[in-house]
Amino acid sequence: MFNPHKLARLSPSRLSSLNGQCIRRLQSTVPSSGEAEPPPAGGHLPSIATSAFLRPTRDSALRLPGLRWIDNEIPGSISSSKEGAGDIAGRETRKMNMYQAVRDAMSIALMKDDTAVIFGEDVAFGGVFRCTMGLAEEFGRERVFNTPLTEQGIAGFGIGLASMGQTAIAEIQFADYIFPAFDQIVNEAAKHRFRSGGQFGVGSLTIRCPTMSVGHGGLYHSQSPEGFFMGAAGLKVVIPRSPIQAKGLLLASIRDPNPVIFMEPKILYRSSVEQVPIDDYELPLGKAETLIKGSDLTVLTWGTPIYHCESAIHMLSSPPSSLAHHIPASLRSAKIELIDLRTILPWDVETITESVKRTGRLVIVHEASRTAGVGAEISAEIQKRCFLKLNAPVRRVTGWDTPVPMQYEKFYIPDSLRILDAIVDTLQY
Amino acid sequence: MFRIFRTNLQVQTLRRGVATSSIQTNPQLPSHSYGHLPTSQSPITSTLHFFNSVMPDGKQIPTYRVLNGDGQVLDGAELPEIDEALARKMYEQMVQLPIIDNLLYNVQRQGKISFYMTAHGEEATLIGSAAALNNSDEVLGQYREMGVLLWRGFGYDSVMAQCFGNYEDTSSKGKQMPVHFGSRKYHFHPISSPLATQIPQAAGVGYAIKRDPLRRGKNCAVVYFGEGAASEGDFHAGMLLASTVPSPTLFIARNNGFAISTPASEQYHGDGIAARGPGYGIDTVRVDGNDVLAVLSAVREARRRCLEQGRAVLVEAMTYRVGHHSTSDDSFAYRPRQEVEDRKRIDNPIARYKKFLESRGWWNESEEEELKDRIKKEVMKAFRRGENLRRPELKEMFSDVYGGEEPWNLKEQREELKALLKKYGGDWEPWKKELKKFKGEGKEFIE
Numbered sequence: 108m109f110n111p112h113k114l115a116r117l118s119p120s121r122l123s124s125l126n127g128q129c130i131r132r133l134q135s136t137v138p139s140s141g142e143a144e145p146p147p148a149g150g151h152l153p154s155i156a157t158s159a160f161l162r163p164t165r166d167s168a169l170r171l172p173g174l175r176w177i178d179n180e181i182p183g184s185i186s187s188s189k190e191g192a193g194d195i196a197g198r199e200t201r202k203m204n205m206y207q208a209v210r211d212a213m214s215i216a217l218m219k220d221d222t223a224v225i226f227g228e229d230v231a232f233g234g235v236f237r238c239t240m241g242l243a244e245e246f247g248r249e250r251v252f253n254t255p256l257t258e259q260g261i262a263g264f265g266i267g268l269a270s271m272g273q274t275a276i277a278e279i280q281f282a283d284y285i286f287p288a289f290d291q292i293v294n295e296a297a298k299h300r301f302r303s304g305g306q307f308g309v310g311s312l313t314i315r316c317p318t319m320s321v322g323h324g325g326l327y328h329s330q331s332p333e334g335f336f337m338g339a340a341g342l343k344v345v346i347p348r349s350p351i352q353a354k355g356l357l358l359a360s361i362r363d364p365n366p367v368i369f370m371e372p373k374i375l376y377r378s379s380v381e382q383v384p385i386d387d388y389e390l391p392l393g394k395a396e397t398l399i400k401g402s403d404l405t406v407l408t409w410g411t412p413i414y415h416c417e418s419a420i421h422m423l424s425s426p427p428s429s430l431a432h433h434i435p436a437s438l439r440s441a442k443i444e445l446i447d448l449r450t451i452l453p454w455d456v457e458t459i460t461e462s463v464k465r466t467g468r469l470v471i472v473h474e475a476s477r478t479a480g481v482g483a484e485i486s487a488e489i490q491k492r493c494f495l496k497l498n499a500p501v502r503r504v505t506g507w508d509t510p511v512p513m514q515y516e517k518f519y520i521p522d523s524l525r526i527l528d529a530i531v532d533t534l535q536y
Numbered sequence: 537m538f539r540i541f542r543t544n545l546q547v548q549t550l551r552r553g554v555a556t557s558s559i560q561t562n563p564q565l566p567s568h569s570y571g572h573l574p575t576s577q578s579p580i581t582s583t584l585h586f587f588n589s590v591m592p593d594g595k596q597i598p599t600y601r602v603l604n605g606d607g608q609v610l611d612g613a614e615l616p617e618i619d620e621a622l623a624r625k626m627y628e629q630m631v632q633l634p635i636i637d638n639l640l641y642n643v644q645r646q647g648k649i650s651f652y653m654t655a656h657g658e659e660a661t662l663i664g665s666a667a668a669l670n671n672s673d674e675v676l677g678q679y680r681e682m683g684v685l686l687w688r689g690f691g692y693d694s695v696m697a698q699c700f701g702n703y704e705d706t707s708s709k710g711k712q713m714p715v716h717f718g719s720r721k722y723h724f725h726p727i728s729s730p731l732a733t734q735i736p737q738a739a740g741v742g743y744a745i746k747r748d749p750l751r752r753g754k755n756c757a758v759v760y761f762g763e764g765a766a767s768e769g770d771f772h773a774g775m776l777l778a779s780t781v782p783s784p785t786l787f788i789a790r791n792n793g794f795a796i797s798t799p800a801s802e803q804y805h806g807d808g809i810a811a812r813g814p815g816y817g818i819d820t821v822r823v824d825g826n827d828v829l830a831v832l833s834a835v836r837e838a839r840r841r842c843l844e845q846g847r848a849v850l851v852e853a854m855t856y857r858v859g860h861h862s863t864s865d866d867s868f869a870y871r872p873r874q875e876v877e878d879r880k881r882i883d884n885p886i887a888r889y890k891k892f893l894e895s896r897g898w899w900n901e902s903e904e905e906e907l908k909d910r911i912k913k914e915v916m917k918a919f920r921r922g923e924n925l926r927r928p929e930l931k932e933m934f935s936d937v938y939g940g941e942e943p944w945n946l947k948e949q950r951e952e953l954k955a956l957l958k959k960y961g962g963d964w965e966p967w968k969k970e971l972k973k974f975k976g977e978g979k980e981f982i983e
Contacts, residue, residue: 228795228796228798229795229796229797229798231797231798231802232797232869232870233869235796235797235864235865253797253798253802255764255767255795255798255802255803255804256731256732256764256765256767256768256795256798256803257767257768257769258768259769260767260769283729283730284730284731286730287730287768287769287770323650323651323713324713325711325712325713325716325729326711326712326713326728326729327713327728327729327730328713328729429963429964429965430960430963430964432963433959433960433963477945477949478945507933507934507946507949507953508937508943508945508946508949509933509934509937509946510711510937512710512711512932512933513650513701513710513711513712513713514701514710514711514927514928514973515710515711515927515930515932515933517966517967517970518930518933518953518967518970519933522966524956524960524964524966524967525956528956528959528960
């Protein structure tokens with residue numbers, strides 16, 4: 108049972124030794140397939156199943172670039188980590204979709220860190236997207252609990268917990284509903300360290316929220332609000348593209364010394380499936396990942412559109428017959444580089460600059476509307492840094508500057524054809 | 537200066553044990569035998585007493601009821617003024633709700649609409665309150681208040697147009713998810729998915745009514761919300777504003793026991809939503825939300841107070857969400873099936889009211905059959921029609937963002953889409969297929 112005195116008594120050194128405690132996970136955290144589940148409110152994205160970016164085998168999963176194992180076999184010992192995927196002997200993976208991988212990350216966080224708690228609307232029964240399924244049963248309702256419906260309260264409560272050095276993993280049910288918490292996040296969480304001269308900080312706060320469109324969410328279930336946080340210095344914003352990425356980036360976010368908004372593209376919860384390492388590992392924040400190497404044009408994106416970009420790049424080299432006459436033969440052999448930004452704030456300016464200096468062309472794709480979207484900030488910086496190397500203006504493929512209109516979403520959200528058109532246009536500039 | 541003075545006064549009063557009636561302008565020496573606090577009329581006591589209830593006896597706030605579970609009038613209960621015509625209309629309006637809900641719920645399951653929310657179990661709260669209001673009172677709903685709109689004459693075709701998002705959808709021209717109704721004509725403000733945002737807006741609507749010489753004293757603002765939404769900061773902001781900047785704003789809490797999976801017991805620790813009313817100095821009543829006559833009475837009286845005093849009133853209607861939260865939810869993941877089955881039976885708002893009508897000789901079984909047949913036919917007709925109408929014209933995607941002159945970025949983006957559709961609209965199968973769903977098939981863009 109929960110003992111508030113126990114936590115209150117924990118000294119900082121005791122807390123850090125708890126953090127270092129490791130228990131190898133053996134039991135399954137994946138729900139049995141027979142369990143009744145709500146219909147997929149996240150929808151399905153058919154093209155994802157065949158994506159080359161998903162790692163369907165143990166070997167490919169374990170050899171993920173940038174993966175850092177967080178191992179500490181002896182309880183109480185200092186946490187050790189191994190860079191790279193050199194040592195994969197004895198490592199196991201399990202097939203998971205993204206909500207299961209998110210759940211797996213949180214399960215590890217709860218197991219290794221006695222101060223960690225998870226809270227939000229409807230999380231106790233498993234969450235509306237099933238990301239906390241079984242965690243309340245496994246770790247107790249004192250550590251995994253429902254909150255009343257109050258996003259500002261959830262964020263503020265998390266800030267309070269984190270300011271006391273404990274680990275707060277909060278869930279906002281939809282990114283569209285994060286705005287009541289905007290004051291707490293932007294004025295409080297982001298500025299907490301700064302305004303206390305470094306005495307206080309809320310680095311152990313992570314706010315998870317499902318984001319982006321599923322095709323029929325309209326104004327309030329399809330938004331991509333990452334851009335609103337772009338100016339909130341002190342905050343990090345992370346968006347994963349797949350189960351392996353979600354687990355590693357979430358664990359890194361939870362342990363990062365800064366408050367992190369972790370946005371999970373909700374269409375990927377069920378539609379993206381990978382073999383996910385069952386051990387504790389992290390993927391680096393602030394580091395983009397180059398998914399396809401190229402030399403003629405850089406496509407930069409994050410979250411769901413990665414898969415549309417993959418299709419677009421494929422269509423460029425081998426267009427379907429109905430589109431063939433739109434794609435000049437001379438462009439079909441163009442080498443397109445595709446980068447997953449992963450961390451939106453602070454973004455990996457080095458990787459993008461290096462890439463654009465090589466390719467001379469940049470297309471940025473995001474679902475949020477264009478004006479003052481994340482693409483605007485990146486365009487400005489890249490045009491400054493790469494001005495003499497650019498062969499074409501930086502191009503943005505985005506949602507239009509309207510709220511997300513439900514019945515029109517297929518012509519609102521950038522799809523593979525719009526991306527393809529922008530690539531062709533930019534190559535021909 | 538003033539602050540220091542007040543502090544001195546307080547010290548003085550405490551010492552002398554006397555108080556004045558007012559210190560606002562020309563402070564006088566305290567004359568009350570118990571003393572006086574600078575910003576309160578609170579009597580002084582020498583007993584250290586904590587309290588945690590708005591009721592003097594520490595009990596829960598009682599629930600007002602007219603009919604018992606069997607549809608019989610409770611001893612001592614006063615029936616609201618109701619004649620046969622109104623009584624029958626209320627019944628018919630209640631009966632239609634589950635018929636529409638069952639159809640649209642199943643239609644969603646077949647993938648014909650993207651989403652739906654039923655009002656199963658809350659028929660009495662919706663129709664009883666709708667009947668108590670003036671049809672020109674301004675309603676700000678949460679999302680489960682279709683019954684109020686139907687009471688006002690919105691019609692099945694309009695419901696279907698909104699849920700299918702076809703070109704007859706005047707609620708939002710196909711831009712919002714199903715059940716996000718809105719109608720200027722019927723004084724029903726557009727539904728927004730974010731919870732509780734409508735609550736402080738209602739205080740503003742109420743204030744606007746108060747300032748309008750043609751509507752002052754004749755109309756009020758009426759805001760519906762769930763007990764879950766009442767946890768949002770916006771609830772407190774709305775109650776505070778409507779009481780502090782007085783306005784005729786009628787707050788109707790639909791306490792249906794669940795906010796998606798979260799039971800009311802995890803939503804608040806106090807005595808429901810009603811306990812908060814007195815905290816804001818607002819007249820408050822708790823009513824059995826499954827007793828349509830009690831709701832009718834309570835909301836009528838609440839409305840009368842709103843208009844007469846120009847002040848806010850709070851009604852907490854106690855009911856039970858028999859249906860799942862929405863089509864995205866399976867409530868048996870967090871509540872026992874039996875509990876729901878029991879609740880369907882116990883105090884069923886429709887069955888209970890029907891018994892009352894029958895006891896008055898205002899309803900009988902053959903009328904019941906006839907009514908249900910008629911409603912089903914009408915609903916099916918509207919459904920078939922709505923299902924087969926296309927979406928609005930594609931160009932509507934860019935409409936209604938701004939009033940007045942459209943900014944350059946929207947103009948350019950419309951042109952950008954136009955160029956794309958011209959170029960690929962005839963060649964790219966996914967777009968060809970999608971364009972067929974729109975009225976005019978996007979020709980206004982392509983030609």
